[in-house]
Amino acid sequence: MNDHTDDPHDTPVGPFPTAIGPSPFPPLDDPTPADAILGDEILGSGLTVAPADPSSDWNQAADAHDLSVSHEAQRANPLAALGRFAFPPAPHLDDEGVAARDRRWTSRTIVFATLFLLIFNAVSIQNWSRQQVPGWVTSTVQQLADVWSAQIAQLGADQPRQGMRELYHAAQAQRFPGQAPSESPSQAAP
Numbered sequence: 001m002n003d004h005t006d007d008p009h010d011t012p013v014g015p016f017p018t019a020i021g022p023s024p025f026p027p028l029d030d031p032t033p034a035d036a037i038l039g040d041e042i043l044g045s046g047l048t049v050a051p052a053d054p055s056s057d058w059n060q061a062a063d064a065h066d067l068s069v070s071h072e073a074q075r076a077n078p079l080a081a082l083g084r085f086a087f088p089p090a091p092h093l094d095d096e097g098v099a100a101r102d103r104r105w106t107s108r109t110i111v112f113a114t115l116f117l118l119i120f121n122a123v124s125i126q127n128w129s130r131q132q133v134p135g136w137v138t139s140t141v142q143q144l145a146d147v148w149s150a151q152i153a154q155l156g157a158d159q160p161r162q163g164m165r166e167l168y169h170a171a172q173a174q175r176f177p178g179q180a181p182s183e184s185p186s187q188a189a190p
Helices: 034-038 078-086 095-120 123-131 136-155 159-173
Strands: none
Touching: 123 136
16 A cells, blocks of 8 residues: 555556556447537547537426336236226315314224223223212113123123232232232231
8 A cells, every 4th residue: 555656647456457548438329529619629529518408308398207217117906096096086175074083083993992991891881980979870880881881790791800810919018028918908007
């Protein structure tokens, strides 16, 4: 690396070419010598300049977004083409249509969540009704919740909730080695 000199007249080292050979590219249809265009600036250099684009080559109404971005020249699947013809895509929704679609989605989600909780978490209704001030409404809700929980227990839908509750209590009761055992809620109550 230290054998390089700063003399500009030295020939380059090794693999770098020192002479430029003929161009590997074919000549253009109508080459115009660069020295004929530029005058005496590039005398005898032999460089050629591509001809200017014809004025009819440019389409002012063209839009680059109209071009296909697919680089494959494959034909579309005939079944897919038939499907697009038979079932064209629906027009885009306006603001009112989008709002109606969102309301339908929200309503369905709320109904599904309510039914899921009624089936798999029926005990929560009983617990809630027991915490309220006694009255006709709360006693009615409590009796309905008791019947509903009994029916759901017969189906076995309360098993996932009971399993999660047992796992929680087992994890809560775990202690480090040498630590005193925890008091269960039945032992802590007077």
